[in-house]
Amino acid sequence: MYGKGLRPLAAATALSVTAALALVFFWAPNDADQGFIQKIFYIHVPIAIVALCGFVAGGIMALQYLRTRDPSWDLRSYVAIHLSLMLAVGVLVTGSIWAKGSWGQWWLWDEPMLVSFLIVFLLYACYQPLRFSIEQPETQARYAAVFAVVAGAFVPINFAAVRMAESYIHPRTLGTTTGGMPGEMMITFLVALVAVALLFVTLWKYELASKSARFQLRALRKRLGADVPAPRRSGAPELS
Amino acid sequence: MTRIVGVLLRKELVLELRMRESIPAMALFSVTVFVVFHFGLDADQVEGQLAAGVLWVTMLLAALLGINRLFVTDAEQGGFDAFLLAPVDRTALYVAKAIALLVYLLVVQLVAIPAFGFLLLGPGLEQALPGLLLVVVLADIGICVIGTLVAAIAIRTRTRDLIVPLLALPLLIPVVLAASELTAPLLAEGGAQALPGRWLTLVSIYDLLFALIAYAIFDFLLED
Numbered sequence: 001m002y003g004k005g006l007r008p009l010a011a012a013t014a015l016s017v018t019a020a021l022a023l024v025f026f027w028a029p030n031d032a033d034q035g036f037i038q039k040i041f042y043i044h045v046p047i048a049i050v051a052l053c054g055f056v057a058g059g060i061m062a063l064q065y066l067r068t069r070d071p072s073w074d075l076r077s078y079v080a081i082h083l084s085l086m087l088a089v090g091v092l093v094t095g096s097i098w099a100k101g102s103w104g105q106w107w108l109w110d111e112p113m114l115v116s117f118l119i120v121f122l123l124y125a126c127y128q129p130l131r132f133s134i135e136q137p138e139t140q141a142r143y144a145a146v147f148a149v150v151a152g153a154f155v156p157i158n159f160a161a162v163r164m165a166e167s168y169i170h171p172r173t174l175g176t177t178t179g180g181m182p183g184e185m186m187i188t189f190l191v192a193l194v195a196v197a198l199l200f201v202t203l204w205k206y207e208l209a210s211k212s213a214r215f216q217l218r219a220l221r222k223r224l225g226a227d228v229p230a231p232r233r234s235g236a237p238e239l240s
Numbered sequence: 241m242t243r244i245v246g247v248l249l250r251k252e253l254v255l256e257l258r259m260r261e262s263i264p265a266m267a268l269f270s271v272t273v274f275v276v277f278h279f280g281l282d283a284d285q286v287e288g289q290l291a292a293g294v295l296w297v298t299m300l301l302a303a304l305l306g307i308n309r310l311f312v313t314d315a316e317q318g319g320f321d322a323f324l325l326a327p328v329d330r331t332a333l334y335v336a337k338a339i340a341l342l343v344y345l346l347v348v349q350l351v352a353i354p355a356f357g358f359l360l361l362g363p364g365l366e367q368a369l370p371g372l373l374l375v376v377v378l379a380d381i382g383i384c385v386i387g388t389l390v391a392a393i394a395i396r397t398r399t400r401d402l403i404v405p406l407l408a409l410p411l412l413i414p415v416v417l418a419a420s421e422l423t424a425p426l427l428a429e430g431g432a433q434a435l436p437g438r439w440l441t442l443v444s445i446y447d448l449l450f451a452l453i454a455y456a457i458f459d460f461l462l463e464d
Contacts, residue, residue: 066460123410126403133397143393146457147407150389153453154411161414161442165421 002209006202013202016195020188028188037101042189044094046196047087048113052155054084054200055120059152062145072212074141074237077148079207081127083200088121116162123151131235141237215239244328248336253343255313262309263344266302270352273298274359285362292423295356296416299349300383300409306344307387308404310337311395324462334458338388345380361427368426371435375426378440379419381447386411389454392461418443 024042031038058081065073095114100106109115130147134140215238221228256262277294278284286294314320323333353372357365365372387408394403418439425433 066457119410119413123407126406126410129399130393130397130403130407133399133403135398139396142460142463143396146389146460147393149457150386150411150450150453153449157442157446157449158414161417161446164438164442165417 020192020195051087062148244332252340287362292420310391382415
């Protein structure tokens with residue numbers, strides 16, 4: 001049931017990712033200050049924005065689970081959170097590379113995007129262990145949902161706090177978008193943002209489809225009386 | 241609701257008065273951590289930002305001890321079952337536990353902050369006290385709001401004592417950040433300076449936001 005529309009979505013994703021990469025490398029001008037390394041901005045900032053939205057969306061889906069008690073919402077929230085967690089790792093890695101290229105250091109404590117992602121990453125890294133350490137599936141889903149709601153609200157306030165702590169010593173590329181960024185850069189950035197957002201949605205739908213297909217397959221085999229091995233214990237939600 | 245919270249809070253405080261489980265441990269722990277900081281930093285006296293950091297990291301670690309113990313008696317000795325049988329609003333338990341934790345923290349700080357001034361702090365505490373009181377109350381509310389929620393989540397897991405610090409520490413980073421930014425000018429060499437207002441706003445918003453969220457979703461943690 002999750003597979004519906006996956007094919008056109010995947011095609012649109014492939015197209016927009018290709019378009020974004022082409023624009024980044026062949027069309028957008030090099031930054032006057034930072035040169036070529038600044039182009040990592042077109043991947044770093046979009047995945048950061050999408051990961052933040054993914055965490056918040058995971059919280060909203062968890063809220064939906066708490067309201068409806070439909071286990072499929074728990075599955076949706078779980079998949080959104082773990083994809084965002086992977087993107088958060090990507091943000092940390094690309095941010096580190098950018099920091100090394102621009103300022104000569106792998107880690108900068110006065111770069112709010114990196115620091116807040118580190119905190120958010122450390123928090124969400126506990127999502128899996130939390131699920132894993134609760135055995136009863138219904139309790140697991142409920143407690144994980146409560147965690148997801150609290151953490152989803154935490155993401156923006158943490159971002160504000162870390163940003164407030166930094167002195168504004170170096171220019172922020174995104175901060176100057178409204179003022180100084182030339183049109184080509186802005187368009188490239190927006191295309192990259194759309195591409196990453198589509199990629200996220202595609203992966204999310206794909207994983208949901210794959211997981212629900214597996215659950216359906218298991219249910220069918222059970223009905224046929226086949227010997228179904230018990231699923232390996234994991235923190236992932238199970239639909240029957 | 242107020243009456244039920246009052247009854248539950250009284251139960252918590254009577255229990256703590258009789259068993260003396262959390263507060264003495266937390267107070268002793270804070271003083272020990274100050275001693276550890278003395279050796280770790282190899283400093284006889286600290287001031288300003290460093291003093292604020294030492295104070296708040298210690299308070300946070302001490303609070304974790306209390307958070308870890310917060311629901312243990314209820315889970316082990318049937319307090320939850322008894323509470324769930326009673327025809328009362330479940331959120332009352334959250335409010336009572338959070339207030340109890342706040343009381344614990346304030347009592348601990350009554351010991352720990354003078355001990356900090358005596359052992360480590362360079363500038364005197366007197367001029368900082370009025371401002372510090374405000375910061376302590378605001379930060380403690382934040383710690384209690386999140387701490388009680390984390391304690392309630394962790395009590396049902398198999399690895400409670402691992403989950404509590406792993407969840408609570410990242411969630412409380414904004415509180416520690418704001419509290420130490422607010423405390424730093426108070427403990428500066430050469431007299432206390434004014435509190436930076438934007439950090440007061442941030443910590444108040446944090447307290448309010450998570451209090452509302454906790455109030456809204458605590459019910460879901462107490463269903464079985």
